[in-house]
Amino acid sequence: MAYDYEKSIRPGKLPHIWCPGCGHGIVMKGLIRAMDTCGLEKNNTAIVSGIGCASRMPGYLDFNTLHTAHGRAAAFATGVKMAKPEMTVICCGGDGDGAAIGGNHFIHACRRNIDMTYVLLNNYIYGMTGGQFSSSTPPGHLASTTPYGNPDPAFDLAKLAIGAGATFVARTTAFHATQIDKLIVEGIKHKGMAVIEILDDCPTTYGRRNKFRSVVDMMKRLKDIAVPVTAAAKMTPEQLEGKTLTGVLHKEDRPEYCENYAKIIARVQGA
Amino acid sequence: MAKKIALLQGNEACAHGALYAGCNFFGGYPITPSTEVAEVMSGELPKVGGKFIQMEDEIGAMASIIGASLAGSKALTATSGPGVSLKQELIGYACIAEVPCVIINVMRGGPSTGMPTGPGQSDVMQARWGTHGDHAAIALCPSSCQEIFSETVRAFNLAEKYRMPVQVLFDEIVGHMRERIVFPEPGELEVIDRTAPSVPPEQYKPFDTSFGDVPPLAAFGSDYRFHVTGLNKAEDGFPTTKAELVDAEERRQIRKVEGAEARADIELNEEYMTEDAEVVIFAYGSTARSARYAVNELREQGIKAGLFRPITLWPFPEKRVAELGEQVKAMVVAEMNLGQMVFEVERIVKNTCKLGLVTRVDGDPLTPTQIIDQVKEVL
Ligand SMILES: Cc1ncc(C[n+]2csc(CCOP(=O)(O)OP(=O)(O)O)c2C)c(N)n1
Ligand code: SF4
Numbered sequence A: 001m002a003y004d005y006e007k008s009i010r011p012g013k014l015p016h017i018w019c020p021g022c023g024h025g026i027v028m029k030g031l032i033r034a035m036d037t038c039g040l041e042k043n044n045t046a047i048v049s050g051i052g053c054a055s056r057m058p059g060y061l062d063f064n065t066l067h068t069a070h071g072r073a074a075a076f077a078t079g080v081k082m083a084k085p086e087m088t089v090i091c092c093g094g095d096g097d098g099a100a101i102g103g104n105h106f107i108h109a110c111r112r113n114i115d116m117t118y119v120l121l122n123n124y125i126y127g128m129t130g131g132q133f134s135s136s137t138p139p140g141h142l143a144s145t146t147p148y149g150n151p152d153p154a155f156d157l158a159k160l161a162i163g164a165g166a167t168f169v170a171r172t173t174a175f176h177a178t179q180i181d182k183l184i185v186e187g188i189k190h191k192g193m194a195v196i197e198i199l200d201d202c203p204t205t206y207g208r209r210n211k212f213r214s215v216v217d218m219m220k221r222l223k224d225i226a227v228p229v230t231a232a233a234k235m236t237p238e239q240l241e242g243k244t245l246t247g248v249l250h251k252e253d254r255p256e257y258c259e260n261y262a263k264i265i266a267r268v269q270g271a
Numbered sequence B: 001m002a003k004k005i006a007l008l009q010g011n012e013a014c015a016h017g018a019l020y021a022g023c024n025f026f027g028g029y030p031i032t033p034s035t036e037v038a039e040v041m042s043g044e045l046p047k048v049g050g051k052f053i054q055m056e057d058e059i060g061a062m063a064s065i066i067g068a069s070l071a072g073s074k075a076l077t078a079t080s081g082p083g084v085s086l087k088q089e090l091i092g093y094a095c096i097a098e099v100p101c102v103i104i105n106v107m108r109g110g111p112s113t114g115m116p117t118g119p120g121q122s123d124v125m126q127a128r129w130g131t132h133g134d135h136a137a138i139a140l141c142p143s144s145c146q147e148i149f150s151e152t153v154r155a156f157n158l159a160e161k162y163r164m165p166v167q168v169l170f171d172e173i174v175g176h177m178r179e180r181i182v183f184p185e186p187g188e189l190e191v192i193d194r195t196a197p198s199v200p201p202e203q204y205k206p207f208d209t210s211f212g213d214v215p216p217l218a219a220f221g222s223d224y225r226f227h228v229t230g231l232n233k234a235e236d237g238f239p240t241t242k243a244e245l246v247d248a249e250e251r252r253q254i255r256k257v258e259g260a261e262a263r264a265d266i267e268l269n270e271e272y273m274t275e276d277a278e279v280v281i282f283a284y285g286s287t288a289r290s291a292r293y294a295v296n297e298l299r300e301q302g303i304k305a306g307l308f309r310p311i312t313l314w315p316f317p318e319k320r321v322a323e324l325g326e327q328v329k330a331m332v333v334a335e336m337n338l339g340q341m342v343f344e345v346e347r348i349v350k351n352t353c354k355l356g357l358v359t360r361v362d363g364d365p366l367t368p369t370q371i372i373d374q375v376k377e378v379l
């Protein structure tokens, strides 16, 4: 039987705003399946986003949803989670939102290891505003504000999350649809800051300028560049040139922020 | 039982006022001259099971209190001019999404880093117009430590009652001054909590106006679930671009604060010897302390002076200022900036009386002598 997405979608809120061929819908379906697998209770779950095409996702989902300001999802979510640690908190949003304007909140949420799952949809571009380069646009690539090719180096977002202290970091692509929910499930179950970077496509603003003839071409690229971490171990640096590692990239146990704070409360009140 | 009495700094009084009001979440970022508010909250909140978080910047601090408030907390942040500048986008968010929260601004001079340890009153217009877009504002301006306590309580009450951000502005002088504080007993000051929805969850709309201009607010993690956005939205909380809905929402959000009934509830002024006054000094915050001294001095010299001190700065006390404008020969605005509230006073009194202005921005407070001189010059 086909999977029933309807039960997680808010009645009357579709159709979504995304362009045909946009990868954001694939990620949303993965998120829905993952939340379902984890048995999340709608009233006890908050989904928080910033601004951008990717950040429109919460509006379609029948949970507590908070569509904030550009870049601020992690900081709003921190307030929600601190106030009600018993809630499951999920952030979702784009590369520009989470890592450029929101980079500071993002790294500090990682550092605190606060228990939330951040689904970072990296389509290498500012989609919503018409395709300006983001902090993850590859060098040399074309965007509406890099007419001569992008002069900026790009972030490796998963590495950034690991470096900043996130205790669960994974990556996959919009092509690897079934891996999306598997990784998000692991992220939700992980106690602490979980970051799942999903390499995604924006045919409308990024694909068009960078000579991808079709969405299929873009999906093929996502398929080609992805190398599972397990396979990468047996590959030479030459073979790994231009590839991106996928799967669980980092997992560790470290005290979670709200639990730490609860201990402080207990100690102060006990004294 | 004797009441608890303490010698407290204004900033400390502010924190204790917040706790009295039931504040259980603080998100902040250190900045002189406001930091003591955060310091006291970091020590006191865990004692009552509340949460304190020092965020990575003031934008994050503002975001955290909005998030916490939506999850049902009574949330506070405290900062100074540069921090308020950073918070502005999200203050607008709290306005349009109608999220109760309190922002303390211990004012210093500026622009930019200005004089971090000097007093100023140059954020009074920022409190009104700092964020972009049309919106109503509530800002309170206490002038003593005891009043900082009670106005912080009132700020929470107004934030909860009107579902919006409320700013409390005082300046470095009152923030760092130590005065005797009498702690009110529990129940002595009114403490208001937001109106929770009375309809069953499936009927709940977060911007349902059938209950009046301030819709009931549920909390994340309760039996109600809902959507919140900074986009213009319809009653159900979802984005809309329908002209008539956008227009109605924007106007309602102004009306809920500036409507006659709301104004009567929110506005608070102190008047001193205004009954027979021929000249009224308009002063707020710590400047009003010098102004009161000036009034006494002028009266001794046979000049019928009075003091009008708005404790609620925004919404502006239009009606009363207009009445006083009709009554007096002159009004003198005294403020620690280069002239901000004077434009509001001018807008209201028009040409009904003469208008004088005395300002100071060198890091020292306005003295009674400066004010007296200005009054004599205008008369
Ligand atoms: C403070 C602020 N600055 C700029 C913008 C304009 N803006 C809206 S969305 C966006 C980029 C979104 O890109 P990304 O987060 O990667 O999401 P995508 O649209 O690619 O999914 C920008 C720059 C804004 N809304 N707010
Ligand atoms: S502009 Fe790009 S990111 Fe936005 S919906 Fe269209 S394809 Fe997706």
Ligand SMILES: [Mg+2]
Residues within 6 Å of the ligand: A052, A094, A095, A096, A121, A122, A123, A124, A125, A126, A127, A134
């Ligand atoms: Mg993007």
